[in-house]
Amino acid sequence: MKTFRLIDLKIVRQDETSKRLEEFPLIDGLIINKEDGENHWMAEGLVSKEYRYFFEYLLQEGKEVKAYVTITKKSNRPAQLLAKVKNITVLGEHVSVLLDGKMVSSKLRKDSDKILEGLMKEGYSGDRLLEAFKQNI
Structure with missing residues (x-):
């Protein structure tokens, strides 16, 4: 396992009507690459x-969240982590x-973007688009 300094933490907060990226200012943090071959990380x-109740809600619900973590230095590009509290x-x-989760590689994101763009060009939309995307992924 390798341990790094966690510099920044942002989480996608989603409710019935909106989705937004919220930053949680860190007093301190660390992130560990479990090196298990499955790309699992702990942060x-x-x-x-003041953020206690938000994280308690996520813990109780067992909800997976999309988190963006910046590792080692502020100038690094944030990595996407799908994690649970x-x-x-x-x-x-x-x-x-x-947080315990799986790092989403930038290659997977780029491939996903290409698949989605292709399906949209083919005329897929709405539920049909979602189903076609899931099949292609």
Whole structure:
């Protein structure tokens, strides 16, 4: 396993009417590449206690979230992580949030974009587009 410094954490927050990318300012953080051949990573971020209830909701629901993590230095491009909250620890005015998930490679994202563009050019839309995309992925 390899451990790196977690510099930035953003999570896609989605409700019935909207989807937005929210940044969770880190007091400190680390991210571990499990090196298991499956691209699994664990990230721990120390954030303000004000975010506790959001992360508790994710933990209770067992919801997988799309997170964007910046590793080692601010100038690095964020990596996409599909993760679930595994643990929350209250530490005074802060909370430690442990995320466990799988890193989505940029090649997969690029391939997905090409597949989607191709299907749209073929005239797929709505539910048909979704089904065709799932089959191609």
